[in-house]
Amino acid sequence: MHNVTLIKGDGIGPSIMEEAVKVIDATGVQINWEEAEAGLGAYEKYGTPIPDETVESFTRNRVAFKGPLTTLSGGGFRSINVVLRQKFNLYANVRPARIWPGVKTRFEDVDIVVVRENTQGLYCGLEHYLTPEKDVAESLAVVTREASEKIIRYAFEYAVDNNRKKVTVCHKANILKFTQGLFLDVAREIAPRYPAIEFDEKIIDAACMHMVMNPAQFDVVVTTNLFGDILSDLTAGLVGGLGLIPGANIGADAALFEAVHGSAPDITGKNLANPTAVIMVGAMMLKHLGEDAASERVERAVKKVIFEGTFVTPDLNPNSRAGTTEMGQAIRDAMV
Numbered sequence: 001m002h003n004v005t006l007i008k009g010d011g012i013g014p015s016i017m018e019e020a021v022k023v024i025d026a027t028g029v030q031i032n033w034e035e036a037e038a039g040l041g042a043y044e045k046y047g048t049p050i051p052d053e054t055v056e057s058f059t060r061n062r063v064a065f066k067g068p069l070t071t072l073s074g075g076g077f078r079s080i081n082v083v084l085r086q087k088f089n090l091y092a093n094v095r096p097a098r099i100w101p102g103v104k105t106r107f108e109d110v111d112i113v114v115v116r117e118n119t120q121g122l123y124c125g126l127e128h129y130l131t132p133e134k135d136v137a138e139s140l141a142v143v144t145r146e147a148s149e150k151i152i153r154y155a156f157e158y159a160v161d162n163n164r165k166k167v168t169v170c171h172k173a174n175i176l177k178f179t180q181g182l183f184l185d186v187a188r189e190i191a192p193r194y195p196a197i198e199f200d201e202k203i204i205d206a207a208c209m210h211m212v213m214n215p216a217q218f219d220v221v222v223t224t225n226l227f228g229d230i231l232s233d234l235t236a237g238l239v240g241g242l243g244l245i246p247g248a249n250i251g252a253d254a255a256l257f258e259a260v261h262g263s264a265p266d267i268t269g270k271n272l273a274n275p276t277a278v279i280m281v282g283a284m285m286l287k288h289l290g291e292d293a294a295s296e297r298v299e300r301a302v303k304k305v306i307f308e309g310t311f312v313t314p315d316l317n318p319n320s321r322a323g324t325t326e327m328g329q330a331i332r333d334a335m336v
């Protein structure tokens with residue numbers, strides 16, 4: 001029996017997480033779901049976006065399965081996603097994007113894993129106004145050698161373990177010579193220790209252009225927090241949209257599994273949200289729990305339903321009359 005903290009989240013979260021939990025349960029793997037709350041819903045109910053019980057549950061279980069959380073732009077509380085990643089030192093955010101057979105995309109051969117440094121950079125929360133009139137503001141980016149070594153080593157180890165051929169570091173060290181320069185220096189130091197893995201470096205703006213023009217040249221990409229956030233949505237666009245991309249936040253002794261996408265207020269309550277991303281998040285979590293066969297079963301079922309293209313959400317097939325619940329059911333039916 002595995003104990004997992006379950007946070008269904010805001011917006012489309014509860015509806016897609018419900019489908020994902022049913023799919024995971026249908027594998028027969030015994031999971032004791034410990035439900036906890038976080039995000040805007042928790043804030044409105046309890047006056048805090050992250051109740052102590054939620055932190056205690058994750059501290060106890062060390063594994064969490066989380067839906068998207070709403071963070072208002074501008075004012076309001078600090079992102080709970082960022083808070084949890086920092087609090088539990090979930091330093092590696094792993095976001096695989098690949099083309100599923102049956103999904104219409106502009107390319108045929110995209111298979112990119114973005115490995116994002118998850119605890120530092122411009123997401124440190126070191127932000128303030130410099131004047132009482134609030135007409136000047138500053139944000140500080142912090143990059144340490146220790147955290148850079150950890151994430152770059154993680155990217156190379158991931159490449160070795162998953163039979164990948166190349167690691168590309170994306171940076172802006174030409175302009176941000178200290179923070180980004182340190183990250184690049186560390187990558188250049190570590191790369192030669194992995195002679196079987198090709199190493200490449202790209203300045204982030206050019207990397208975006210190359211990724212859109214010729215994504216096949218990218219394999220594993222390692223980068224700092226903000227660039228990783230942006231690049232992973234870009235890779236989602238290359239393979240058919242945000243509804244398809246899972247993610248894992250990995251630390252030394254805790255892991256939190258969540259999709260790349262957010263709470264999608266524009267489609268909340270309409271049975272339109274694609275549950276694939278969170279179901280594949282579930283597959284990543286099963287693998288982390290040592291349940292490889294169950295993880296592969298889930299992946300095979302998702303692949304079949306997407307390939308057939310009938311019971312899929314409209315983001316994948318505009319003519320489809322199926323929604324979140326029908327797609328979830330079809331994936332369960334496809335599990336053999």
Ligand SMILES: NC(=O)c1ccc[n+]([C@@H]2O[C@H](COP(=O)([O-])OP(=O)(O)OC[C@H]3O[C@@H](n4cnc5c(N)ncnc54)[C@H](O)[C@@H]3O)[C@@H](O)[C@H]2O)c1
Nearest residue numbers: 068069070071072242243260261262263264267273274315
């Ligand atoms: N990890 C997280 O919890 C997380 C990640 C990103 C954004 N957010 C939050 O989510 C909220 C909304 O952000 P946003 O609109 O910029 O990004 P979003 O990812 O919620 O939505 C962007 C677009 O993608 C579509 N989309 C997203 N998920 C989909 C799915 N499963 N199926 C089909 N279409 C899907 C949406 O309908 C929307 O058009 C914000 O409050 C933001 O802070 C949370």
